[in-house]
Amino acid sequence: MLTRIEIDGFKSFLDFELGVPPFLALVGPNASGKSNLLDALAFVRTALLADGLGKLQQDPLPHARRGKPQELFHRPAGDDARPAFTIRVTAAAGGESMVAEVEASRSGDWTVRRESGELWSWEVGNWHFHVPDPAAMRRPVSALDRRPLSEDAGNLAAVLGRMAGNGELDDLSALVPDVMGVRPVLEERSEERSFDLLIDGEPVPGRLASDGTLRVLALLAALYDQTSSGLLMVEEIENGLHPSRLGELLQRVAQRVGVKDDVRALTDLAPRPVDVQSVQYGTCRMTKDDATARQAIEELAGDCHLIFLHSDHRERAKADRHADECVVPLVPVKETESWLLADASIWARVPGADASSLPGRSRETEKIPDPKATLRAMLAGVSHRKVSEHFAGDHVDLSVLARLPAYAAWLDATSKALRSHGFL
Numbered sequence: 001m002l003t004r005i006e007i008d009g010f011k012s013f014l015d016f017e018l019g020v021p022p023f024l025a026l027v028g029p030n031a032s033g034k035s036n037l038l039d040a041l042a043f044v045r046t047a048l049l050a051d052g053l054g055k056l057q058q059d060p061l062p063h064a065r066r067g068k069p070q071e072l073f074h075r076p077a078g079d080d081a082r083p084a085f086t087i088r089v090t091a092a093a094g095g096e097s098m099v100a101e102v103e104a105s106r107s108g109d110w111t112v113r114r115e116s117g118e119l120w121s122w123e124v125g126n127w128h129f130h131v132p133d134p135a136a137m138r139r140p141v142s143a144l145d146r147r148p149l150s151e152d153a154g155n156l157a158a159v160l161g162r163m164a165g166n167g168e169l170d171d172l173s174a175l176v177p178d179v180m181g182v183r184p185v186l187e188e189r190s191e192e193r194s195f196d197l198l199i200d201g202e203p204v205p206g207r208l209a210s211d212g213t214l215r216v217l218a219l220l221a222a223l224y225d226q227t228s229s230g231l232l233m234v235e236e237i238e239n240g241l242h243p244s245r246l247g248e249l250l251q252r253v254a255q256r257v258g259v260k261d262d263v264r265a266l267t268d269l270a271p272r273p274v275d276v277q278s279v280q281y282g283t284c285r286m287t288k289d290d291a292t293a294r295q296a297i298e299e300l301a302g303d304c305h306l307i308f309l310h311s312d313h314r315e316r317a318k319a320d321r322h323a324d325e326c327v328v329p330l331v332p333v334k335e336t337e338s339w340l341l342a343d344a345s346i347w348a349r350v351p352g353a354d355a356s357s358l359p360g361r362s363r364e365t366e367k368i369p370d371p372k373a374t375l376r377a378m379l380a381g382v383s384h385r386k387v388s389e390h391f392a393g394d395h396v397d398l399s400v401l402a403r404l405p406a407y408a409a410w411l412d413a414t415s416k417a418l419r420s421h422g423f424l
Helices: 034-052 117-125 156-163 211-224 243-259 290-301 313-321 362-367 371-378 385-395 405-420
Strands: 002-008 016-019 023-027 084-093 096-105 110-114 127-130 179-187 192-199 202-205 230-234 263-269 307-310 327-330
Touching (some): 002 034, 034 084, 034 096, 034 117, 084 117, 211 243, 211 385
Parallel strands (some): 023 263, 127 230, 307 327
Antiparallel strands (some): 096 110, 179 192
């Protein structure tokens, strides 16, 4: 298992060295070099695998994970790029330590020096980059697939089928709201696997899950699949996850690598400019008197930077009366259901949805006389209406929503409020 990495002259690194514990999370702002560390490991992996085959299987310079060959060499500000770089890695195998070093020059030459040659081919062969593709995860996969989770997680359904009954994914609600578990599905005629998510006790096809839910599920599958071992490298582990649930996810990763001594995890994290806690909700409707509404706002203001005051379009004046620097009114032209109807392309992906009655132009959806009734009619043939509405909310094209006057007004008011607090 990888225990140390030293880098000199590769991208942003000069005389860099780092011990690698079983679970390593890199924290830093964008463009601080977190991804470059993963790129360095990818370069080493490609070079060692190519060298181990005794022929030029894949030249690591033109096939770098990111960047052109000349962009891999450190370039000081206002100066020429370094002529060469060196990456040295140390790993533990069979109770002993072994070292490998890869050196590359701008002339295009690269060399490998290593101890325990065959062991290094096995070691880097178990370095896994985790770059899940939600589109690939939604597709069914052959029931005969026995591979560990692929880099894009395209065989997720097959891995979940192998994991059925081990209890590792029985409760996902701590990470994904409302999702209590996963149920693998085997289509006997096509001999393909898919999966359902258990939401409120009911099975819902996994293809309807949001991108974020699928990413979390794929990461847990990569960690808990008994056939997987080695180094798991995850970039932007928080992608698609609510910030308040990041701690729970990191705790699960740490617990997993602590239990299984042949699994290690390396990820990067971008620090959040705002400490986002769980969303808090008020306890009154705007239809109540002004004094009750103001009391609820004042209670929330003690714990929240911003309060979004959702009001019906018939109550615009009341919402404006309560607006101040921490309160942002959210008042649609009609009901906010019209915002769910704005992007017709989403509903074409929901089985059973009839979007034929939607206006041809997104701006016209706020002119629908009764958006609630239109949404109900459109989803009359859909078996999981709640999940479908969540799917639409997760996948709506925000550039389409921005064409709606009420949404654009709310976006502008929110930006101004965030700027007033120094968040933008």
